[in-house]
Amino acid sequence: MTATTDSNPYNRTMSTRPARTSRRTVYDELRRRVIGLDLGPGAPLSENELAAELGVSRTPIREALIMLAQDGLVQVFPKVGTFVSRVDAQRVADAQFLREAVELASLDDIPAVPDPELVRELRDNIARQELVEADVDQFFVLDEQFHQGLLRLANHGGTWPSVVAAKAHLDRARRLGLHDRPLHDFTLQHAQVLEALLEGGAAQARPLMRAHLRAVFDDIERLRARSPELFAPSVGQPTRRNIAVWE
Amino acid sequence: MTATTDSNPYNRTMSTRPARTSRRTVYDELRRRVIGLDLGPGAPLSENELAAELGVSRTPIREALIMLAQDGLVQVFPKVGTFVSRVDAQRVADAQFLREAVELASLDDIPAVPDPELVRELRDNIARQELVEADVDQFFVLDEQFHQGLLRLANHGGTWPSVVAAKAHLDRARRLGLHDRPLHDFTLQHAQVLEALLEGGAAQARPLMRAHLRAVFDDIERLRARSPELFAPSVGQPTRRNIAVWE
């Protein structure tokens, strides 16, 4: 699970602890399911069912769903139902665009002599990426730490939550394919970006970074060409599920 | 007020109407108050008081506050209180960075022959800006329509919600100053950006756009230099207000 969701630096309070409310737990869990496609695009979500399953009342469920709706991961139709958002090609493209814009622009703001402590963390991160064999989840955690680290290098770590929000839609689209491109391709790209950055600055790192980000998006676009039905436009409102089962 | 908040194109459903729930009304109202500084940074928000004032129960109030918390406009401390977020200099800088990155990058994606209908709208928008005398709110609406229009020109209208979220923090910071820079300065910059774009493409428009966006940020930075106390870091948790008043 990507535990970096709430790494919003502005929501830290330093003096008070994380305050793990039930709502937060539900939010994290549902977000994980949506991004991980345990809950497929268009799937209906019943507040009552979720409440029963997760062992809490409707209140924290509702509040978590509201947060997910703000993230664009679910859609709430009053008096009708709540549904996992469809994977919309336009939305995925917008997410890619935003992420690319922010991450590329941040390269220009990285100081000539970057924070050595952060650089050390990044190198260490890459070293650990190289040790990952096939654990995709583990790799994703490291991948997120790496990209967030680059933003922090530019002193723009505060934009990470926005990037993560966009990334959620990209990750979901990517998982539709299930294809297992070798993880080491990405690790190599990460290493190349970092070295180019430290050697030649933003000018040299930029094209590599763009290529790296585009590699992910190109995977998605290939998938879309192959299986367009997965990217049905989200305009069609969902149908109510048939429940029945008086058991 | 800027009514463009819910212009998220993905949340449209075409078939169902906007569904104006009470929660939405409360959210819009509180957001307006926070950005308009009717509710100053650090101000305490009591769910009970708001419920009484706005004539609804705690439920829609809570849910609206949760949405505002996700926007970073308020902070909720469990069992302690809810407070309007401080205007944090780092956060404002991050918002500026994100907005700049997205809006500048979008220029590169504007087609050589842009949608003539959208161009007409943009020209019309500028014409109306020129007619605005001193109505700041009216100007803000046109300003947002203009910037959103440019994004749509690049077929990246879907990123507008993210830009608006960042812009909220910028606007709030800007209002701390209350200074009335002539609106026509901005109108002129808008016109110059659009003309440069249509004449010479992204290459010519980019520096003008950057200058325009920076002009706003520079105002904020000047204000910060003059009145640093307004930008107190948000780490310090607020103090509980004294209520008393047995009346």
Place this chain on the structure above:
DNA sequence: AGTACACCTCTTGTATACAAGCAGTCCCGA
């Protein structure tokens, strides 16, 4: 005077009850 401590009132978090509405089903009638 200073300090420890019980208290008391506020806060948000959670659970539950009720309201309102959409939509599929089923039955009845033409």
Place this chain on the structure above:
DNA sequence: TCGGGACTGCTTGTATACAAGAGGTGTACT
């Protein structure tokens, strides 16, 4: 056979009751 309308189950929206904790306040004791 086909159409229409009441019915019935669900859905989310809102209101309210209760739980649990944080922290200011005042008092009593040293």
